Amino acid sequence: MTIVKFAVPKGSIEEATFKILERSWTRVVRRDRTYRVILDDPQIAVKMLRPQEIPNLVFAGLYDVGITGRDWVKETNSDVEILLDLEYGKIKLVIAIPDSYNFKSLDDMILSYAKKKKILRISSEYLNTTAKFIMQCKNYKKLYGSKQPIIVTPWLSQGSNKNVQIFLSFGATEAKPPEDVDAIIDVTETGTTLTQNQLKIIETVMESSAVLIANKISLKDKSKREKIYDIVTMLRGAVEGKKHLHLFLNVKEEHLDKLLHDLPSLKRPTISPLSEKGWYGINTVIPKSEFHKMIPKLRKIAQGLVVHEPKQILALEEIKRDEES
Ligand SMILES: Nc1ncnc2c1ncn2[C@@H]1O[C@H](COP(=O)(O)OP(=O)(O)OP(=O)(O)O)[C@@H](O)[C@H]1O
Numbered sequence: 001m002t003i004v005k006f007a008v009p010k011g012s013i014e015e016a017t018f019k020i021l022e023r024s025w026t027r028v029v030r031r032d033r034t035y036r037v038i039l040d041d042p043q044i045a046v047k048m049l050r051p052q053e054i055p056n057l058v059f060a061g062l063y064d065v066g067i068t069g070r071d072w073v074k075e076t077n078s079d080v081e082i083l084l085d086l087e088y089g090k091i092k093l094v095i096a097i098p099d100s101y102n103f104k105s106l107d108d109m110i111l112s113y114a115k116k117k118k119i120l121r122i123s124s125e126y127l128n129t130t131a132k133f134i135m136q137c138k139n140y141k142k143l144y145g146s147k148q149p150i151i152v153t154p155w156l157s158q159g160s161n162k163n164v165q166i167f168l169s170f171g172a173t174e175a176k177p178p179e180d181v182d183a184i185i186d187v188t189e190t191g192t193t194l195t196q197n198q199l200k201i202i203e204t205v206m207e208s209s210a211v212l213i214a215n216k217i218s219l220k221d222k223s224k225r226e227k228i229y230d231i232v233t234m235l236r237g238a239v240e241g242k243k244h245l246h247l248f249l250n251v252k253e254e255h256l257d258k259l260l261h262d263l264p265s266l267k268r269p270t271i272s273p274l275s276e277k278g279w280y281g282i283n284t285v286i287p288k289s290e291f292h293k294m295i296p297k298l299r300k301i302a303q304g305l306v307v308h309e310p311k312q313i314l315a316l317e318e319i320k321r322d323e324e325s
């Protein structure tokens, strides 16, 4: 029996990941402290790991698929296939400085610190992304060419440009400016942590959300590929399900055309005659965002409105496309 190894994240995106797993499979059992998860599919072996490690582990083939943040796929430069955006864990990776500073960009800071012969110190958990961002800044290139900023970790340091230094952060990054560093590159979701630490955003480096990734060799293995696309199908169904509502309502024949005009649906609404003459039942699936716009019309002409949030929604065409690609 082919087993597909599936790594899921522990930490900030853990809860949302379990919600989507529970939407996708009918049985999801977590064994306390073992970090192993049982699904009602014996061909999928799930383990919880830190999201920062998942891209490399999937790239190395220790796991066939994984859920992690897109930010860590980029940071680790892992050559994995991104199969699906799961649309939760949405964050921005930003450059933030103390409120009282006047710089408009990191490049402005680089120039100003160079003029004053001051070392520019930046703290981040994202060492590669930070170094890459700095090295493509116009003033940085003019001043230092392709010299790498110094990167400081507890184990080793690398780079040759001591004028710009990146310090590995193990968290609580917002606490470090202004005493320990001049700027940070960190994740923000609501912005609360930055505000409470008197920091302001000057630039956005990237946006990220949770993604499903796969090992490229596993995707070439015929039986693993089948199972991996089962996983894609289940998860995509859950992502779409969250964004839709299933409506069931009754309408009098005289109002039918008026109701059907502009009524959203996946393809077209289903119309079924009721057992009472002159009445119809309507079934349709609509984007959640459309529901409030329909209320005025529904209030006037609909009878017996039933609204469900579907667990999963999949247009058949999408399932077929996965199998063919
Ligand atoms: N509010 C958030 N804060 C931090 N990371 C988030 C947030 N929401 C989603 N993420 C994503 O979670 C992943 C990081 O995981 P996690 O937050 O568990 O690590 P961490 O930042 O080291 O935090 P901690 O050490 O508190 O668990 C990244 O891919 C990031 O984009």
Ligand SMILES: O=P(O)(O)OC[C@H]1O[C@H](OP(=O)(O)OP(=O)(O)O)[C@H](O)[C@@H]1O
Pocket: 012, 170, 171, 172, 173, 174, 186, 187, 188, 189, 190, 191, 192, 193, 194
């Ligand atoms: O914009 P906000 O909604 O305030 O969220 C962002 C903060 O949340 C995370 O920190 P976490 O609580 O995981 O602690 P950490 O900094 O020690 O990683 C992240 O690293 C930011 O610090």
